[in-house]
Amino acid sequence: MKNLLLTFLLALLVVLSAISVRRMVAGTATTTVKSPALIAIGGSPVPLPPPPTPQPSVRPAS
Amino acid sequence: MDSNVVGYSLQYASIIIEAALVVYIVASRGLKRASEVALYLLSLLVADSLRAFILLKYGLTSQQYFYVYWSTDFLLVISAFLLVCSFFRRACRYEEKTWRLVRLLLVFVFLLVVGISGLSISRNQNDLFTYFTVEFNQNLYFTCLVLNTLLYLLLQQIESADDQLGLLVCGVGIQFAGPAASLALLHLTAGERFAQSLAHLTIPLCTLGMLLVWAYAITRIKERAIQVSGCKTPVLAEVTAD
Numbered sequence: 001m002k003n004l005l006l007t008f009l010l011a012l013l014v015v016l017s018a019i020s021v022r023r024m025v026a027g028t029a030t031t032t033v034k035s036p037a038l039i040a041i042g043g044s045p046v047p048l049p050p051p052p053t054p055q056p057s058v059r060p061a062s
Numbered sequence: 063m064d065s066n067v068v069g070y071s072l073q074y075a076s077i078i079i080e081a082a083l084v085v086y087i088v089a090s091r092g093l094k095r096a097s098e099v100a101l102y103l104l105s106l107l108v109a110d111s112l113r114a115f116i117l118l119k120y121g122l123t124s125q126q127y128f129y130v131y132w133s134t135d136f137l138l139v140i141s142a143f144l145l146v147c148s149f150f151r152r153a154c155r156y157e158e159k160t161w162r163l164v165r166l167l168l169v170f171v172f173l174l175v176v177g178i179s180g181l182s183i184s185r186n187q188n189d190l191f192t193y194f195t196v197e198f199n200q201n202l203y204f205t206c207l208v209l210n211t212l213l214y215l216l217l218q219q220i221e222s223a224d225d226q227l228g229l230l231v232c233g234v235g236i237q238f239a240g241p242a243a244s245l246a247l248l249h250l251t252a253g254e255r256f257a258q259s260l261a262h263l264t265i266p267l268c269t270l271g272m273l274l275v276w277a278y279a280i281t282r283i284k285e286r287a288i289q290v291s292g293c294k295t296p297v298l299a300e301v302t303a304d
Contacts, residue, residue, distance in 0.1 A: 007163055011170030014212070015178065018204040025246045026200075038196065039203055039241045040131065041138040042106060043076025043269040044113040045069035046262050047128040 066122065072266035073114060079273040080107040083280060096280060098148035099230065103276075105141040106269075109134035136195050139202045143172065146209050146234065152227055153217055171209070175201050207238040229279035233272040240268030 026038075040046060080103050087093060087100045113131055120126040147168050154161035179198035183190065214231050222228065244257075244264035251257040 003163065004166070007166045008170050011167050011174055014167070014171050014208055015174040015201075015205055018175075018208045019178065019201060021208065021242070022200060022204040025204075025242050026249065038200065039245060040135040040199070040265055041109075041142060041203070041237065041269065042113065042135070043080075043110050043266045043273075044073050044117065044131065045066065045122060046265055047122060047124075047131045 077110050102145045142206050226279050226283040233275035237268050237272040241265045
């Protein structure tokens with residue numbers, strides 16, 4: 001039981017360290033897919049954020 | 063020269079090396095010894111090939127490439143996590159007690175990453191892709207970075223004689239730490255143009271670096287290991303004869 005608790009605390013430490021490193025390195029508190037502060041795996045070029053899709057204009061009903 | 067050309071060159075170089083390494087592992091019957099590496103390389107190969115196809119068809123700024131890129135990244139970070147787990151297993155091959163603790167630790171780590179990433183859904187429930195997949199990818203990526211560093215320290219601590227594992231872990235370190243460093247540079251320079259273009263090239267460049275280190279580890283170290291194990295028997299015979 002003691003080992004289980006210690007292992008859980010160690011896991012929590014690992015995950016919190018990872019998230020802290022991420023926040024420090026990326027310098028952002030929130031993530032969106034349009035953010036340039038994203039890291040990925042693979043040899044392909046990182047995609048540029050797609051242009052925003054035009055929103056259909058809403059006309060007030062006459 | 064356009065940085066896109068460099069990006070495409072790195073992409074095709076990575077695909078060729080990934081395919082060559084998979085073929086080499088299968089042809090040299092090293093699948094049993096390096097099955098985890100072969101599986102990771104195969105997932106990289108599939109992801110990179112799919113990305114290359116979508117990139118050719120729709121272009122770099124297309125929405126299709128954007129979503130295929132981040133979706134395949136989801137599979138790749140899970141493969142990377144499993145790879146790091148299998149490296150831990152290999153490092154603790156002769157230490158069953160340590161492995162039992164490490165295995166539990168890895169399960170907890172994965173569950174915590176899923177849980178913490180799941181909290182992001184509460185911010186916006188409409189766009190699951192944006193607020194969970196990307197958050198999960200980034201969290202698991204940095205968790206793999208921390209775990210890989212811990213694994214490297216563990217290898218130093220137990221003075222592992224597995225040279226191939228040491229190099230494989232170093233290769234993974236290049237892949238994870240390089241982009242993180244370039245991102246830190248981007249943050250420090252407040253998004254300067256040079257840092258931005260460097261950050262875009264660092265990910266494929268570091269993947270290529272990892273593949274080259276792995277190519278050396280898989281093709282060279284294996285032979286040396288066989289030679290070392292081959293010369294062990296006479297030494298033991300001499301000792302027992304004395």
